[in-house]
Amino acid sequence: MGTYPFHREVSATLAARPEVVFRLLDDPVRLAAHMGQRSAMMAGGTMRTETDxxxxxxxxxVIRMTGRILGMSLWLDEAVVERTPQHRKTWETLGEPRLLVIGGYRMGFDLVPSGRGTHLRVWIDYKLPPAGGPRLLGWLFGRFYAGWCVRKMLQAAAQAVDGVAR
Structure with missing residues (x-):
């Protein structure tokens, strides 16, 4: 497990029980769907998510993401390091990922019952890429990118909860 000097998080209360929210967020393909869609934050590229x-x-x-952004091949492997159904899940990059704006990271979500709903916190602790242009991009845009990523995951959770019976 690494040391990560940067942190971003978002939270909201969702109108569903923790077991429902956990079941929806326990799917890494669903949770990373924003990476598979072309957007300005993805510089028009996409990443594909595969699981073991x-x-x-x-x-x-182990979860693997691969893709092309700005003509460059990018990839990462991450592993689930903590999984407590209905409460918390954490995953962390393995080795040094090849990314443009952030380097290795540890991220996850926490669920706390709140009345008839669930308080969800999605967070990421991350490093900058090790050197060169990506490190400069990380200094310039890492905070924005990491914030975008956790917001998209929170939005995906809210949309998924809206689409299921509570």
Missing amino acids: ELRGKAVGS
């Missing part, structure tokens, strides 16, 4: 046979739903499960 454990589908990102167990400690040790």
Whole structure:
């Protein structure tokens, strides 16, 4: 586990029980869907998310993301390092990812019952890329990119909750 000097987080209360929210967020493909859509924050590129046979739903499960952005091949492997159903899930990059704006990271979500709903906190702790142009991009845009990422995950959770019976 690494040391991560930067942190971003968002939170909201959703109108669903923690077990419903956890079930929806436990799918890494759903949670990373924003990376598979072309957007300005993705510089027009996309990343594809793949999981191992454990589908990102167990400690040790590996998730791989690959893609092309601005003509460059990017990739990362991450592993689930903590999974407590209905309460918390955390995953962390393995090795040094090849990304443009952030480097290695640890991220996750926390769920706390709140009345008839659930308070959801989505967070990321991250480093800048190790050197060169990506490190400069990280200094300039890392905070914005990390904030965008956690906001998109929170939005995905809210949309998924709206689409299911509570």
